[in-house]
Amino acid sequence: MEKGKTIYFPSIDNVKVAADTIKKVSAVTPLGPAFRYSKQFDANIFLKREDLQQVRSYKIRGAYNKISSLTAEESANGVVCASAGNHAQGVALSCKLLKIKGSIYMPAPTPNQKVQQVKMFGEDYIEIKLIGDTFDDANNAAMKECEELKKTFIHPFNDEKVIEGQATIGLEILEQATEPIDYVFIAIGGGGLASGLSTVFKTLSPNTKIIGVEPEGAPSMKTSIENGVNTELDEIEKFIDGAAVKRVGDLTFEICKENLHDVITVPEGKVCETILELYNKDAIVVEPAGALSISALDFYAEKIKGKNVVCVVSGSNNDITRTAEIKERALLYANLKHYFIVKFPQRAGALREFVVDILGPNDDITFFQYAKKTNRENGSAVVGIQLKTSEDLEPLISKMKQRNFFGDYLNNKPDLFQFLV
Structure with missing residues (x-):
């Protein structure tokens, strides 16, 4: 300031x-x-x-209060906003209720459900424009229209x-x-x-x-x-x-x-x-x-x-x-969902040994993706396991290591986790 x-x-x-x-x-x-x-x-x-x-x-509160405060000239010129969320819906409904034309910019990947929701609230008083890959792309296009056509930009938060x-x-x-x-x-x-x-x-x-x-x-x-x-x-x-x-x-x-x-x-x-x-x-x-x-x-x-x-x-x-x-994020946060690279010996019965002798009675395999053979002895798989309690993690890892199945733990390796899972 x-x-x-x-x-x-x-x-x-x-x-x-x-x-x-x-x-x-x-x-x-x-x-x-x-x-x-x-x-x-x-x-x-x-x-x-x-x-x-x-x-x-x-969001209807701020959007309607702002749009209803426009002068007759500003109302006639119309309004513009950039949003793929709740602000867009508030602006759309406000435009319809106040009979003011509005342009609503959204990124092109915006889910159709959100687009249809905004269209439902605004009906014929709004035009939805899907521009660019990101919010910044849509926002820049919205600001350009405001400058060129003298329209009022309805900011989602930085406005009195x-x-x-x-x-x-x-x-x-x-x-x-x-x-x-x-x-x-x-x-x-x-x-x-x-x-x-x-x-x-x-x-x-x-x-x-x-x-x-x-x-x-x-x-x-x-x-x-x-x-x-x-x-x-x-x-x-x-x-x-x-x-x-x-x-x-x-x-x-x-x-x-x-x-x-x-x-x-x-x-x-x-x-x-x-x-x-x-x-x-x-x-x-x-x-x-x-x-x-x-x-x-x-x-x-x-x-x-x-x-x-x-x-x-x-x-x-x-x-x-x-x-x-x-659900996945909640389980990860609760320390109940875990992802591993598991080294499976290339022999008959290895998977059965993993399920019967290593997994606990309440452990559940929720993800299994075989990668490829890394050598003659072992083949790796990415395995997701859901536990009943977080205390079951250490015994699971210990048994995997004792039997030489343990390859890597992915939960604490975000870059590798995103790539593999």
Whole structure:
């Protein structure tokens, strides 16, 4: 931030105006008790269910508040956004409701399910343009159209009206809560929701601690705050796509730097565990970014005991085709799924010996890929094994080594793991 330059913080009055603006299109989502988590953490845990919005995420709030603020000339020129996720759906629905034409840029590899969802919300008011291989390609094309045709770019987070729209969640939580709130856990992608909500709480409930939660593989806000300057990451893990950004907003960084009590990161595998638990035990469908806030509770377990805690469930646009990967990541995180290079002696009965004498009674082969004969005595295979408990790993490795079946352990070799598995 330049010396002497005023830092923008959303005013409560502007957030209240935003709440009035969006009330016809944005549901006042429930703030309900999460009994299972409350018992698990010996705390009063509540979920703010933004996954129950019409577009199944909070993004409609900021998108509609921004687009409805345009002048008549800006509205006539139309709007542009770049997104393959929840922001695109929020912009699409806002365009249809406000009868404003919009161009929505997405990378060409975007799954058809997401494209169709955006098309459903926007109908004839939007044009979807699939450009390039990456988000950056689509974003650059979107910015070019804005410059050439004088259209308004609807940023997913680095915009005052977007921030004020997302901040309305904070007003709702405070209106719905029956007791003072000690902690609010909230996912951070670009920081629009975190900056808006944290300002509301700092003004109206200053004793509440706001904890920002990022994916372990994309800690852009945490890194920036630690560096004291908005920092772009060179590489990120994109699995939690709704919260994986290389660089947070300049506006949102300045706000979050001042307002957040803490920013923590959560491993992607832990998030996958949470997704499966919510589905299997609570019949709640969440996307990876939507599970971040709940996943963070494990890392704050001692501090939240006996406290009133709110987790914002930010969205539920989860692609069912990702279920196998989600389960795989959860098992890897729980130390229950392991991959090996196994050296099989080239003799009859070797595979039977491995199954009968080396594997434990509850071990299950889930992946088996024979590579090739490396010499006359041995042939290698990549083998995936699922264990019943993590304690079964060391005995398994010991037996493999004793009988000369052990080639290599792949879980802790990410480059080799990605190549072979």
